[in-house]
Amino acid sequence: MEGSSNLVRILSAIAAILIGSGGVIGIFYGLNLLAERLPRRVRTQILPWIYVGPALLLLLVYLILPTLRTLYISFFGRRSDEFVGLKNYIFAFTDSDMLIVFRNNLLWLVLVTGFSVGLGLIIAVLVDRVRYEPVAKSLIFLPMAISFVGASVIWRFMYAFQPAGQEQIGLLNAIWVSLGNEPVGWLINRAINNFALIAIMIWLYTGFCMVLLSSAVKGISKDVIEAARMDGANEFQIFWRVTIPMIRSTILVVSTTIVVLVLKVFDIVFVMTGGNLDTDVIASRMIKEMFNYGNYGRGSAIAVILLLAVIPVMVVNIRRFREQEQSR
Amino acid sequence: MARVVFEQVTKQYDNGYVAVKDLNLDIGDQEFVVLVGPSGCGKTTSLRMLAGLEEITSGNLYIGDRQVNQAPAKDRDIAMVFQSYALYPHMSVFENMAFSLELQGVPKAEMRDRVQSAAKQLGIEPLLDRKPKQLSGGQRQRVAVGRAIVRNPAVFLMDEPLSNLDAKLRVQARAELSRLHQKLGTTFIYVTHDQAEAMTMGSRIAVMNQGILQQVDTPQNVYEHPNNVFVAGFLGSPSMNFFDATLQAEDGELKVQAGSLTLPVPEEMRSRYQEYVNRPLILGIRPEGIYTSTYAPSGIQPFPIRAKLSVVELMGHEAIVYCTLPDDTEFIARLDPRAKLTAGDTLDLQLDTSRFHLFDKESEQAI
Amino acid sequence: MTLADNRRQAKNSSAIEQFLAKTPVHIAVVAIAVIWTVPTFGLLISSLRDQEALLQSGWWTIFWQPGRIAEFDLENYITVLTSQGMGQAFLNSLVISIPATVIPIAIATFAAYALAWMEFPGRQWLFVTVVGLLVVPLQMTLIPILRAYTQLNLSGTFLAVWLAHAAYGLPLGIYLLRNYIGALPRDLIEAAEVDGASHLKIFTRLIVPLSMPAIASFAVFQFLWVWNDLLVALVYLGGNQNVAPVTLVLRNLVGDRGQDWHLLTAGAFVSMIVPLLVFFGLQRYFVRGLLAGSVKG
Known part of the structure; x- marks a missing residue:
């Protein structure tokens, strides 16, 4: 039984790896197929954004927006519900x-x-x-x-x-x-x-x-x-x-x-x-x-x-x- | 068929620089036209516009009867040989040549036949399995040509394809390309800065300078009747000698006066030059229009001058001699090396007055 | 003595002289190399010794008593892999690291190609942003993302760490790959264009094969970074032991059982084995990519 549950674990690990890695490549191919159907004029306009789009999205969602959000939160209290101005910074420096x-x-x-x-x-x-x-x-x-x-x-x-x-x-x-x-x-x-x-x-x-x-x-x-x-x-x-x-x-x-x-x-x-x-x-x-x-x-x-x-x-x-x- | 027409084509870059201005050029089917000029003259830009690698700012481009202003490169039925050859380094010679056919969806068997026959034509069959890195410069150049041939395009474009070869190979490859053109019977458009390539290969040559087309004609015509000072100076090596000059009328005769030189104008030219009397002109004499007295051929209209030889370059079959006239004007002559030529000597030379050129000084146009 | 002998001797003595002249250099290099290796080596020896021996004598003492090498066994490894959840953690690390390497490679390569060779408005500006993001500390992003993950119920899932790692690796990936892809000869891309290749064909048939060195180096970088990461796993996976990677389990070993040193040694080695293999296998690419990216110009 021990052996078979290990096997299940390994198989599900492999499945997870394939889904995660294959997914992203699938997305690009899908988007490209869609773009190929568009008229040429529109396509040359849109194609670059298909290529940089996912990168842009991730950078925006995971780096740029959170950074701004953190900046905002830093002016609020411990639960982020009351504005405290520079209090957190004063604490940090004193x-x-x-x-x-x-x-x-x-x-x-x-x-x-x-x-x-x-x-x-x-x-x-x-x-x-x-x-x-x-x-x-x-x-x-x-x-x-x-x-x-x-x-x-x-x-x-x-x-x-x-x-x-x-x-x-x-x-x-x-x-x-x-x-x-x-x-x-x-x-x-x-x-x-x-x-x-x-x-x-x-x-x-x-x-x-x-x-x-x-x-x-x-x-x-x-x-x-x-x-x-x-x-x-x-x-x-x-x-x-x-x-x-x-x-x-x-x-x-x-x-x-x-x-x-x-x-x-x-x-x-x-x-x-x-x-x-x-x-x-x-x-x-x-x-x-x-x-x-x-x-x-x-x-x-x-x-x-x-x-x-x-x-x-x-x-x-x-x-x-x-x-x-x-x-x- | 594959006629190529540039109609008022202009290329202006975003920074305002005009690379090509109002280019009009009509290239007939099966012609071998060479675009020639110094670097930055717009010849490569013109070729790249034709290839679809550069957008045209205004004007019209036709390949065959089709207007191709907006058509992407792959739809223009052209093939191009790049200066760097641009062989795909990770593909074998075969794959390099087959790439475009593969993209067109040509069946495997046909693809193999076409690559094989092109390789055979160029003598690169034994190299098909090699990678570009394993080839010599000459072999790479052939593969680049081969890659263009397999597509069987309506127009061949070549951008300085020989400039990366050493001098000896270049002469050989020149002849091969001319032969290839005869065999294929396709339109060739060839860009080079080397006037020797232009003269030897083109059925017509188009001389460009600063984005403007200067003259289009057969090589011999352009050489003998250059339109302007630029064309006259660009073709021929060493270049044509230029002197400031004026035309003077004396006793019903016309004379060109340039410094201490006074050359008689041959009778048949007089009526043509009449209106330029007393206007500032430029006199052009090619180095090969000057002879030593001993080795002057018959049939020239000699005019004697005396000049001091300052530098003598003996090339074996000819001698390039830098001469100075008594009034310190300098010029270059291509002389027979059998004459005893020694730097420092003063020598009697003959100018062939039937072969000089006159240009208006202001417009630099031939008169 | 013949002339040849003389010459040979002269050569020999000059070789010795040369060696002697360099003695300080040799001593310095060897000493530094040894100092840099000893800590890891000590851990390797320790991991093969049993619990008691470990706590009673220093690992180096076995060199005074070579007989004790016979006491080496894999007991610690077996314990750590079976009873301490290290086996599952090892699998989890693979499940986290491989997609978290593949995803940013794919996204960064496409983006790098577009940034290098496609015309579209704002592309310079976009790349400057990427260069700026290279140094943004990921700590800046932890709180907002964690909150979003909690709301979306993503906290403690593989998808959460895949995407986070992919995003954190992207600036470096785009930067390295754009520099590399942008340095490919323009002629090649134009030749393919004339040959009739679409952007996707140019990308798959030309850019990807030619950029392999840079891709490989970014892959090694990203893989090592993800595999060795503790912070992202700690924050986004929370206390979910089912998905915890080896670094997290190892850290818990350090924290909870300061006394179980024998398990710690083996655990540390289990966590190091994959990065070391990757590192030695692909060291060449790793170095080359670093150079292509960071020291260009």
Whole structure:
């Protein structure tokens, strides 16, 4: 019986996959068939909208309208029934817990972006000179495939803490204790727990930065490097004066990508510490306001603050895109 | 049949730029017409309008007896060979050639026959299973032509199909395309910026500049009787030498005065030139209308000049010589390399006064 | 000694010299690679050890006592898959991830083609909007959509997460694919037009096969993102355990049973196995697509 119910489960899973995937393709074919029946003049007018229509609809329903709605809700109370003006925002910027949240996010932003981009760049330059480059790159890039939840489990083991005197089963404490120190509660100690969480994200995204930067480094023509060498530059001078300026635009792209990812970070904090012990960040705090405290007004206000934080990135993105289009 | 007519066709882009202005061109069935001109002259735009890839702003376009102003590309019964060949990189040569037939719903067996026979004509049968990436430039060009042939279209359009080939292959492919035109007996419209291609291939050539059609005629006529300064300068390599000149009447004779040059006008031309006396003109002399005294052929009407040779380019079968007249006017001559030509020397040359051209300076039109 | 010998020796010694000159580089690269791998490797070893061993000694101790490798077994995996709902969760993850990858691919590819090659009013403006939406935090949308889902009774259904994931993935998909498709040679599309192909034929016979690298890379991206997602599943699936994906179940394991570490290790590996396979299988495309999209120009 056990076997047959498993079979049913697997079959229904396959059915669900086929319906979900086939449905969307069916819709496009159906719409196209309809369009083909229209007179040619009308068809050329309508066809583009059939192609972009579904995308437009989804973006509108799932991103644009909800964003506006959230903006609206953020001016209302916890149940969205009374207008409270800027009260939620005043709370967000004055509450002492919220100030810690902002401090934490700033830490995340600076440290994750700085370390993952900086380390990624150094590794990209170094790895270019060894023959086992593909293997080394794959290993460093690998965490990219691991979920935040999975990574959290992995690092729970790294950070495991036993009271002094007992055998340490976490690698970090084992090394620390063997050097003659007292064991450290990496996730409990308020002075370092934020850094412990930040390290996880650096571990996850350094590989991503490295891959992008590495291809930019490889894109620099050998002639330029050789010319610099003949001009008498040493390797460090080449790195600072030739390599970095030449891949500046890639560094910018990678950095902005990381900034956006960091601003949205939620899972690591949520799984590792639940935001306790002063480790909350904007996104995790927002979920807390929504689901634990049931305060939709405050949750929305925090989300809006998140949006405001990414607007500069958005502007940079759009401006860069416009420039690209012009040079096309 | 597949006559092609441009009637007052104009193309103006959204940004206001006029690419083609009031084009009138009547191309007869089975003709091989070459549109030629410098880049940006509107020749490719004209071709693309005919292909249906570009909308026309005003005027009328006819293929056969049908007005095709609005017809989509696929309904115009045309085939086009692109400059880049535009072979579908993910399809084999066979699939590339069969694609249009497949879209028309031609039965499989017929499709195979047509592709096979086209491939045979072009000598690309052994390549049918290959992907475009595995072909040489010359082979790709043939496949592109083959893709056009299988459709058996009323009109062939070719947009600089040879410009990606090296010089030697280009000469060979030129002859092949001419032969293909004779065999197929279809209307060919061919765009190029290369005047050698235009001269050798076209049954007529249409010279364009800045969106305006300058002259349409057989290659020889256009070469010998250019309508204006642009056409005269564009065809021929090295180009025609131009000098500022005036016509002067003396003792009932007409003379062209250009700097220190004074050329007599042959008798038969006098009546035609009479009204231009004392007006600013441009004198044009082709480099091959100049000879060294030793190797001047008979039958010319020689006029002696002395010039200093500043640069001599010996090409084997000819010598291109940059000369300077005593008044520092410069010109180019194509001379017989057997004459002892040394840069720096001063030499006696002969101008053939029966082959010069005169243009009105203001309108730049031939007179 | 012959000349050839001499030369060979010179070559050898210079190879050694070269290697030595690069020693700091080698040390740095190897060290970083090891540091980056050790955490995952530790978890893999741990997941094969039983509950007691796990809590008594660090995973690295087995290297001091190689005999204990014999103690490795798959007990933890079996427990997690059968009794902890991980098996069902694994299926759920597949049911969520595959359509949530296929749907945005189809929608984004059509839209990208239209944005790149079809003439219609407002298309520039539309694409600029997409570029802007790339960075909008999805947190902005959670509350209104959740409310709508609750009203429509969609909360806790696969359809709810499929559509949400599809929409959240669309800006990146459209952006990547538009850049790629827009860079295809114009001649090819015009040749197909002259050959008599309709837009749909150009799309299916030309655009899709030629854009495979970009499509594959977006597919990998979107699949990893959906499979690894916790937030969307948490919010829109609510507490419905029948449809919960592995990330949600794993997170519950972390939360509820801080002591069952042996199950956590195996659970984490179960959740990682599919993304790792996808990642290694399609790494090439993944990287290429990233490059095509983000570092262009």
